[in-house]
Amino acid sequence: MANFDYIALDAKGAETTGTIKANDEADAISQLRKSGLYPTQVVAAGKGGVSSAAKKRAKKAQSAKGKSGIGGRVKSTVLMIFTRQLATLVDAGLPLLRGLSVLGKQEKNRTMASTINHLADSVAGGATFSESLGQHPRIFDKLYVNMVKAGELGGVLELVLVRLAEYQEKAEKLKNRIIAAMVYPIIVLVIAVGIVVFLMAVIVPKFEKIFQDMLGDKPLPAITQFVIGVSRWVQAQWLVVLIIFAVLYAGWKFFSITKGGRLFIDNLKLKLPVFGPVQLKSGISRFTRTLGTLVTSGVPILQALNITRDTAGNVVVASAVDKVHEAVREGESVVAPLEASKIFPPMVISMVDVGEETGQLPEMLLKIADVYDDEVDNAVDAMTAMIEPIMIVLLAGIVGTIVIALFMPMITIITEMNNQAG
Numbered sequence: 001m002a003n004f005d006y007i008a009l010d011a012k013g014a015e016t017t018g019t020i021k022a023n024d025e026a027d028a029i030s031q032l033r034k035s036g037l038y039p040t041q042v043v044a045a046g047k048g049g050v051s052s053a054a055k056k057r058a059k060k061a062q063s064a065k066g067k068s069g070i071g072g073r074v075k076s077t078v079l080m081i082f083t084r085q086l087a088t089l090v091d092a093g094l095p096l097l098r099g100l101s102v103l104g105k106q107e108k109n110r111t112m113a114s115t116i117n118h119l120a121d122s123v124a125g126g127a128t129f130s131e132s133l134g135q136h137p138r139i140f141d142k143l144y145v146n147m148v149k150a151g152e153l154g155g156v157l158e159l160v161l162v163r164l165a166e167y168q169e170k171a172e173k174l175k176n177r178i179i180a181a182m183v184y185p186i187i188v189l190v191i192a193v194g195i196v197v198f199l200m201a202v203i204v205p206k207f208e209k210i211f212q213d214m215l216g217d218k219p220l221p222a223i224t225q226f227v228i229g230v231s232r233w234v235q236a237q238w239l240v241v242l243i244i245f246a247v248l249y250a251g252w253k254f255f256s257i258t259k260g261g262r263l264f265i266d267n268l269k270l271k272l273p274v275f276g277p278v279q280l281k282s283g284i285s286r287f288t289r290t291l292g293t294l295v296t297s298g299v300p301i302l303q304a305l306n307i308t309r310d311t312a313g314n315v316v317v318a319s320a321v322d323k324v325h326e327a328v329r330e331g332e333s334v335v336a337p338l339e340a341s342k343i344f345p346p347m348v349i350s351m352v353d354v355g356e357e358t359g360q361l362p363e364m365l366l367k368i369a370d371v372y373d374d375e376v377d378n379a380v381d382a383m384t385a386m387i388e389p390i391m392i393v394l395l396a397g398i399v400g401t402i403v404i405a406l407f408m409p410m411i412t413i414i415t416e417m418n419n420q421a422g
Contacts, residue, residue: 001021001022001023002021002022002023002024002044002045003019003020003021003044003045004019004020004021004022004025004028004042004043004044004045005017005018005019005042005043005044005045006018006019006020006028006032006037006041006042006043007041008032008037008125016037019045020032025042025043025044028042029042029125029126033127041121041125042125073111073138073139074109074111074112074115074139076168076171076172076175077172078109078112079112079139079140079168080165080168080169080172082103082107082112082116083161083164083165083168084165084168084169085103086099086100086103086161087158087161087162087164087165089102089103090157090158090161091158091159091161091162096123096129096157097120097123097124100116100119100120100123101120103116104116104117104120111139112139115136115139118132118135118136119132119133119136122135128149128152129148129152129157130145130146130148130149130152133145133148141311142307142310142311143290143294143307143311144164146294146299146303146304146307147160147163147164147293147294147297147299148160148161148164149299150294150297150298150299151297151298153298154298156298159297160297160298163293163296163297164293164297167289167290167293170289170369170373171286171289173373174282174285174286174373174376177376177377177380178278178282178376178380181278181380181383181384184384184387184388184391185387185391188391188392188395189391191395192391192394192395192398195395195399196398196399196402197234199399199402200230200231200234200235200402201231201234201235201238203402203406204227204228204231204402204406205231205235207406207409208228208231210413211224211409211413214413215409215412215413218412220409221405221408221409223401223404223405223408224405224406224408224409226405227401227402227405227406228405262315263315263316266314266315266316266317267315267316269314270283270314270316270343274383274386274387275383277379277382277383278376278379278380278383279314280343281372281375281376281379282372282376283312283313283314283317283343284317284344284345284348284368284372285368285369285372285373285375285376286311286312286313286317287308287312287317287321288348288365288366288368288369288372289365289366289369290307290308290311291304291305291308291321291362291365292362292363292364292365292366292368292369293366294307294308295361295362295365296362296363296366301328302325302328302329305321305324305325305328306325308321309321309322309325316341316343317343319341320337320338320341320343320344323337323340323341324337324338333353333356334352334356334361335349335352335353335356338352348368351364351367351368352364352365352368
């Protein structure tokens with residue numbers, strides 16, 4: 001047996017170096033893979049292939065992993081663009097390794113560029129593309145890795161990459177649509193809070209001083225006394241208010257990470273009067289598109305259901321998917337557990353039933369996803385149309401109450417001044 005120097009990637013995607021005893025280079029690569037490493041360079045010791053300078057660079061890269069961006073996260077839009085570009089290059093006939101090299105050179109995002117270069121090194125070292133992707137779980141989730149693996153096994157990697165790119169683009173479009181709808185009410189709410197705080201902390205105290213100077217001990221209208229009382233409390237207890245909000249926020253965050261808390265919150269999201277329909281329809285769209293894309297790409301149904309459950313984004317939907325997984329594992333129909341969950345509309349259940357009976361379940365799931373993408377758009381438009389007047393009326397009501405409370409005593413002051421002048 002001979003010694004072989006190597007540079008390899010560990011489970012976290014960091015480079016590591018060392019020496020291993022093996023019969024030949026292939027045996028060394030096999031041993032490294034069995035130990036959980038993915039070799040990027042393996043040469044016989046003493047032949048100068050893995051130089052001391054290369055080892056130093058690898059160690060330096062490992063120690064500076066955080067600075068180099070390896071192991072970090074990237075925005076979904078960055079990953080979406082990478083997938084689309086790689087799908088286009090591979091579909092055009094460019095070898096995978098060459099495509100990764102091209103994208104690594106032109107990528108502007110530091111974390112993504114480092115990751116692509118490591119993917120290229122790993123593939124060049126003999127690892128499969130799905131194995132290489134699995135070394136970066138913070139960027140490439142189970143759905144991504146398993147779809148690529150299915151594409152490799154079926155010899156249709158270029159087709160799977162195209163489907164994956166389309167899936168990411170539609171998912172990103174759906175997410176952006178919902179976020180865009182939330183921007184308006186959030187902006188209005190922030191402005192409303194700012195105006196109220198300004199009025200209570202600055203304007204009301206000035207009017208209170210005017211009332212004391214002009215009216216003396218004369219009683220003020222009830223609404224005016226209430227507004228002045230709130231203003232005094234805000235000025236005196238502003239620190240307490242901040243602490244209360246901080247405690248409530250921290251308590252909510254802690255509650256949301258508990259099992260029961262997460263179930264309560266996710267269930268509440270689906271039942272809220274205005275936001276509930278959007279949450280439910282987006283959840284159905286994500287579930288059907290994820291499962292349909294996975295099964296169409298060749299991922300086994302049970303494995304696809306596990307991945308769909310993990311990426312559902314809502315505990316209630318994930319629980320329903322888990323029951324579907326149990327039913328399929330027992331050889332039963334998909335329809336019964338979906339119907340028992342009571343969160344999927346009759347139309348979805350009917351379409352799934354038809355797809356199952358005709359043997360076209362994946363295609364039917366994707367059709368449902370397309371339908372519900374449109375449903376989400378309509379629900380978002382309806383939500384926005386409903387929220388706008390509610391927020392305007394709410395803001396007008398708060399500000400109007402304060403203004404009326406301040407001007408009612410002013411009428412008394414003006415009346416007395418006119419009487420004195422007369």
